[in-house]
Amino acid sequence: MILYPLIELLDGRCVSLFRGRTNEPHIWHVDPVEKAKSFAKSGAEWLQITDFDAMSGDERNADLIREIIRTVGIPVQLGGGFRSLQRIAEWIDHGVGRVVVGTLALHQPEIVKEAAKLFPDQVVLAVDVFEGLVVSDAWQHKSAFTPSALLKAFDDDPFAAIIVTDIDADIGDAEDSIALVTQLASEAKPLVIARGLSRTLDDLSRLKYVPFVSGALVGRALFDGSIVLEDALDLVKPESERRAQFIHDDL
Template sequence: MIIYPTIELWHGHCVSLTRGRLDEPVIWHVDPLAKARDFAAAGASWMQVTDFDAVATASGTEGPEGDNAALIEEIIRTAGIPVQVAGGIRSLARARHWLEAGAGRVVIGTAAVLDPAMVLEAAKYHPDQIVLAVDVYQGRVMSAGWKEASAFAPLDFLAHFEAAPLAAVLITDIDADVGDSDATLGLVSGLAGSTRQPVIASGMVRTLDDLSRLKYVGNVAGAVVGRALFNRTLELEEALALAAEPTEPQAEFR
């Protein structure tokens, strides 16, 4: 399992959001560039950077300081590990911009709801570099920074992209911010079992115990971890060590 330590950016600061609410960010007073290098030094093989300013811009609620493109490009150049870029990528041109800037992968969510053909085209021309984001709230796929509910159930949404050469599917249970971790594990498990695409779980790993349980969900190839690394409920070195351990055989019950 791959651990994706994550930096979420808002006006140049590392932040965490509750259910995506940009009006109530928790600001972490750390240098994003230094934090990215710390992830690499700890042994991470990948990291993710999410640009919340770009999400706001793409949704028509642009903040006063624009996006974090220059900062993210500097992270890509200096982190020392591949970077998966997320946030506000709504067009093929924008996806290509980040891949040409050196991003290892790009994450596309809202555009997959609004223009699925574009995502299929992106995956065709950039195989294994496009990650499909599936953000779920109350049984529906969400878009526009978790603000708008689509008509799609997660299983139907995933099925539409089943044949695409995606790098992975990034599944986020929006309820996980305040909800039941067992229910979140059940959601991820059910969706992971329904697709051939590798699954990355997001928003459900807060402790080593959470990671331990996630390791035994079939077809889960990775976990995005952000807030837990900043509030120190999880140490990256311990998470990486646990993720690298082989899973033990599970007894079959008849």
């Protein structure tokens, strides 16, 4: 399983939001570029950046994100504000490894289908779920789609992955969220990345054994110290690799 450290940007700062509320950010007083480099230095294979300003059409973080892409040394998966094929193409030209689309898939699915064909393995579908339905526009609007129906609508499109976020996980039973991710991972053709279910190493331990889940996004827990990245990366290694490392350390 691949661990994706998550940096969420608002007005050039690293933040964590409760249920997408940009008016109540928890601000982390760290430099985003240096934080990204520290994740790479710790051994992360990928980095995810979510640009909350871009969701409203504000490109104030663009230079900062380009600097991270240039200097971090690992591929970057970027989400936030992708509302056109042109913007998807522009960021891929800027060197981003993958773009994440969610709202666009609900409002203009034909653009997402075209993007997936033009940039195979570089487009990720975000499925954000609240009370059993997919939500859009930074979690502000509930659609008529169930997550299963949305997956079926894109069944033949070559996505790199699908990110599943259960927004109810903030307040609900973790077992229900695990059940949702398990169900959708069994239905999706691309492998699934789970978001919002990794607050502790114990959470990651459980998620690791959910069939067809290929990765986990971890944000707040890495900033508040609930999870140490090096420990988490060691935990999600394949068992054979961990055993080999253990034997090597004993020699």
